[in-house]
Amino acid sequence: xxxxxxxxxxxxxxxxxxxxxxxxxxxxxxxxxxxxxxxxxxxxxxxxxxxxxxxxxxxxxxxxxxxxxxxxxxxxxxxxxxxxxxxxxxxxxxxxxxxxxxxxxxxxxxxxxxxxxxxxxxxxxxxxxxxxxxxxxxxxxxxxxxxxxxxxxxxxxxxxxxxxxxxxxxxxxxxxxxxxxxxxxxxxxxxxxxxxxxxxxxxxxxxxxxxxxxxxxxxxxxxxxxxxxxxxxxxxxxxxxxxxxxxxxxxxxxxxxxxxxxxxxxxxxxxxxxxxxxxxxxxxxxxxxxxxxxxxxxxxxxxxxxxxxxxxxxxxxxxxxxxxxxxxxxxxxxxxxxxxxxxxxxxxxxxxxxxxxxxxxxxxxxxxxxxxxxxxxxxxxxxxxxxxxxxxxxxxxxxxxxxxxxxxxxxxxxxxxxxxxxxxxxxxxxxxxxxxxxxxxxxxxxxxxxxxxxxxxxxxxxxxxxxxxxxxxxxxxxxxxxxxxxxxxxxxxxxxxxxxxxxxxxxxxxxxxxxxx
Numbered sequence: 001x002x003x004x005x006x007x008x009x010x011x012x013x014x015x016x017x018x019x020x021x022x023x024x025x026x027x028x029x030x031x032x033x034x035x036x037x038x039x040x041x042x043x044x045x046x047x048x049x050x051x052x053x054x055x056x057x058x059x060x061x062x063x064x065x066x067x068x069x070x071x072x073x074x075x076x077x078x079x080x081x082x083x084x085x086x087x088x089x090x091x092x093x094x095x096x097x098x099x100x101x102x103x104x105x106x107x108x109x110x111x112x113x114x115x116x117x118x119x120x121x122x123x124x125x126x127x128x129x130x131x132x133x134x135x136x137x138x139x140x141x142x143x144x145x146x147x148x149x150x151x152x153x154x155x156x157x158x159x160x161x162x163x164x165x166x167x168x169x170x171x172x173x174x175x176x177x178x179x180x181x182x183x184x185x186x187x188x189x190x191x192x193x194x195x196x197x198x199x200x201x202x203x204x205x206x207x208x209x210x211x212x213x214x215x216x217x218x219x220x221x222x223x224x225x226x227x228x229x230x231x232x233x234x235x236x237x238x239x240x241x242x243x244x245x246x247x248x249x250x251x252x253x254x255x256x257x258x259x260x261x262x263x264x265x266x267x268x269x270x271x272x273x274x275x276x277x278x279x280x281x282x283x284x285x286x287x288x289x290x291x292x293x294x295x296x297x298x299x300x301x302x303x304x305x306x307x308x309x310x311x312x313x314x315x316x317x318x319x320x321x322x323x324x325x326x327x328x329x330x331x332x333x334x335x336x337x338x339x340x341x342x343x344x345x346x347x348x349x350x351x352x353x354x355x356x357x358x359x360x361x362x363x364x365x366x367x368x369x370x371x372x373x374x375x376x377x378x379x380x381x382x383x384x385x386x387x388x389x390x391x392x393x394x395x396x397x398x399x400x401x402x403x404x405x406x407x408x409x410x411x412x413x414x415x416x417x418x419x420x421x422x423x424x425x426x427x428x429x430x431x432x433x434x435x436x437x438x439x440x441x442x443x444x445x446x447x448x449x450x451x452x453x454x455x456x457x458x459x460x461x462x463x464x465x466x467x468x469x470x471x472x473x474x475x476x477x478x479x480x481x482x483x484x485x486x487x488x489x490x491x492x493x494x495x496x497x498x499x500x501x502x503x504x505x506x507x508x509x510x511x512x513x514x515x516x517x
Contacts, residue, residue, distance in 0.1 A: 037057065037061050037071075037103065038060060038061060039056070039057055039060060039103075043056055043139065043207045044056070045140060045213065046110065046213075047110050047142055047144070047213055047216045047217065047220060048110060048140055048141070048142060049090065049110055049111070049141050049142045049143035049144075049145070049146075050090045050093075050107050050108045050110065050111050050143065051090050051129060051141055051143075051174060051180075051184075052139060052140060052141040052184075052185065053107045053110075054068070054072075054090075054107055054176065054181070054184075055181065055184030055185050055198075055202075056139065056202060056207070057072075057107070058181050058184055059184065059201050059202040060202070064178075064181075064182065065077055065176055065177070065178055065180075065181040065182070066178070068176075068181075069088065069176055071101075071104075072100065072101065072103060072104035072107065073095075073096045073097060073100050073104045073176075074096070074097030074099060074100040074101075074104070075088075075095060075096065075097055077176065077177075077178070079177075079178065085121060085126060086126050086173055086174075086175035086177070087175075088175045088176040088177065089126045089173075089174065089175045090108065090111055090126065090143070090174050090175055090176065091111060091112045091113060091120055091121070091124055091125075091126045091143065091146060091174060092111075092113050092120065092121070092126075093108040093111045093113055093114075094113070096108060110142070110143055111143050112124055112143040112144070112146060112147075112223075115143075115144075115220050115223040115224055115227070116223040116224065116226055116227040117227060118226075118227050118231075119223070119226055119227065119256070119260060122236060122237075122252075122253060122256045122257075123147050123148065123149065123253050123254075123256055123257040123260070124143075124146040124147045124148060124253065125146065125148060125174075125249075125250065125253060126146065126173055126174035126175050127173060127174075128162040128163075128170055128171045128172070128173065128174065129141070129162065129171040129172055129173070129174050129180070130145045130146055130160045130161065130162045130171070130174075131145060131160065131161055131162075131171070131194055131195070132145060132153035132155070132156055132158050132160055132161075133158055133161065133165075133194075133195065134153065134155075134156040134158055135153060135155070135156065135195075136185065136194045136195025136196075136197065136198070137195040137196040137197055137206065138195070138196075138197055138206055138207060138208045139195065139197035139198070139202070139206065139207035139208070140208075141185075142216055143174075144216060144219050144220065145160055146174055147219075147253075147257055148250050148251075148253040148254045148257070149253070149254040149255075149257035149258055149261075154215035154216055154218075154219055155212060155213070155215050155216065161194075164187040164189065164190060164192060164194070165192075166187065166190050166192045167187060167189050167190040167192070169187055169188065169189035169190065171187075171194070172188065183201075184198075185198040186198060222261065222264055222265070225264040226260045226263065226264045229263060229264060229485060230485065230486035231263070231483055231484070231485055231486075232483060232484040232485075232486075233481075233483035233484075235481050235482075236256060236481070236483075237252075238474070238478065238481075239252060239255065239256075239478065239479070239481040239500075240252065240467075240478040240479065241255060241478075241479050242479075243464050243465055243467065243468060244429075244464065255284050258284040259284050259286055259483075259498075259500050262284070262286045263286070263485065263498070284500060284501070285500070285501045286498050286499070286500050287414065287498070287499045287500075287501075288485075288496045288497065288498050288499075289407060289408075289410075289411040289414070289496070289497050289498075289499065290407075290411075290495075290496060290497070291402070291405040291406060291407045291411070291484070291495055291496065291497040292405065292406050292495075301399065301400050301406075305409070306394075306399065308409040309394070309399060309409055309412055309413075310392060310394060312409050312410075312412065312413040312416065313369060313394060313413075313416055314392070315413075316413065316416055316417055316420065317362075317366070320358075320362065320420060321362070324356075324358040326356075326358060326359055326362060329356060329359050337351065338350060338351055338355055338359075339351065339355075339360075339363060340441065342462075342466065342470070345466050345467075345469075345470035345472050345473055346367075346470055346471060346472050347462075347466045347469035347470040348360075348363050348364055348367055348469060349430065349462065349469065350431075351439055351441070352438060352439045353431055353434045353435045353436075353437065353438065355431075357424070357427040357428045357430070357431045358424065358427070360427035360430065360431070361420070361423045361424035361426070361427035361428075364423040364426065364427060364469055365419060365420045365423045365424075367471060368395070368398065368419060368423070368471050368475070368476060369394050369395060369398050369416070369419075370392065370393070370394060370395070371393040371394065371395055372391065372392070372393065395471075395475075397475050398416075398475060398476065401415055401476075402415075402482050402484075402497060404484075405484060405495070405497060407497055411497065411499075414499060415476075415480070415482075415499060418477075418480050418499065418501050419476050419477055419480055421501075422468075422477035422479050422480055422501070423468075423477060426465065426468045426469060426477070429465070430461070430465055430469070433461045433465070434458060434461060437454045437457060437458050438454065440454040440455040440457070440458040441455065441458065479501065480499070480500075480501055481500045482497060482498060482499050482500060483497075483498045483500065484496070484497055484498075485497075485498060
């Protein structure tokens with residue numbers, strides 16, 4: 001039977017209610033829920049996110065979020081928080097009480113942590129509500145829209161929005177907050193609804209489910225497969241790409257999703273979502289190599305393995321030096337007058353921008369791997385340093401990479417070369433940033449106002465890039481990471497090591513060097 005609306009609820013619909021049953025016959029529009037609330041299952045979809053589900057329930061029952069939160073979820077509404085994830089986040093529903101009523105549990109059944117409990121915080125954010133305009137027009141939003149690697153809606157191909165189209169004000173957080181649910185799915189600044197279904201509060205005539213939910217289901221299944229994989233990726237939070245990015249955390253989440261997508265690709269390509277990526281996030285390349293767990297009774301790396309890896313390292317070093325014609329540079333330069341060494345971070349930077357970027361990259365790379373290649377070593381003759389073959393000792397942490405698992409010399413060589421390519425990328429970007437500054441740290445022009453301005457700009461660039469040029473802050477380049485994937489049979493002794501590089505090789509010389517490894 002028809003249920004009477006609570007006081008004031010009729011105004012939430014703008015007088016646009018049609019009481020029809022599923023076959024077009026007159027029938028009940030509302031159904032009774034727990035705690036005296038009313039709702040309608042026909043307005044929701046299985047993959048509809050908790051934000052719009054909760055928004056509809058809020059508008060129908062004309063209740064503020066401070067009253068709905070304890071009623072539905074058994075918790076009080078949190079108005080402040082100090083965590084990266086909001087205390088009432090709609091991505092992470094661990095805050096919902098275990099004894100919450102069934103209606104509350106049903107509202108969050110399509111939250112992202114239900115698809116992937118392991119990776120939802122690494123691929124999505126609740127900082128802003130993200131929505132598709134076409135989906136919002138029919139009252140729909142999916143938690144999958146919160147995945148940062150998705151630039152477009154998997155169904156409509158429209159660009160996902162996180163700001164008001166009229167005044168450009170940011171959308172509220174993807175969480176149960178007073179700002180987001182006093183006027184849900186409407187801009188808090190100008191009051192414009194984010195979709196036609198939210199005109200006059202809630203326009204039931206426009207509320208409907210997506211015509212084709214195949215792309216959403218394919219993406220949901222893909223996340224579930226990622227969750228079922230036995231992945232060990234301890235350094236995922238320290239993986240960074242471009243230090244100039246205005247949103248490095250967002251780029252990291254996008255890169256993690258792109259990596260997981262290669263580990264568990266969509267099964268049905270015809271219904272697979274169209275995944276875009278932010279322009280600041282570089283493509284991700286995943287290379288896989290066999291590895292095994294070392295026997296704890298044996299030495300982690302044998303003397304023979306050390307000799308083999310040192311030989312691989314020397315081969316890559318010699319190849320890079322010849323490829324870029326650095327023999328003459330090494331014979332004629334005075335290292336103590338060519339590079340600065342920062343006392344705090346031990347980062348190496350050239351004195352002037354006239355120094356070749358390839359030489360800077362070689363210094364960064366050798367300083368990472370060679371124990372003797374420290375500030376004192378730069379004062380020695382480069383030729384004598386290279387000729388001292390017996391004295392070459394590699395840093396133990398890099399020599400034993402990937403630390404917990406054992407790989408062959410070929411796999412280790414690919415890691416060494418990936419570090420070299422990344423250091424070359426860093427050196428070239430550093431040269432581009434400082435090419436017009438000359439030698440701003442020189443004391444000869446310390447009192448010149450223009451020199452002071454150049455010095456300030458130089459130090460600003462150094463603050464941005466020092467993490468990529470320091471071995472104290474990161475043993476290897478921040479854009480190189482690795483993960484371990486155990487096979488389905490849960491072998492305790494073997495698995496696949498995935499070397500993940502978020503940088504593309506950009507010119508023929510680097511391609512040639514890569515093929516020579």
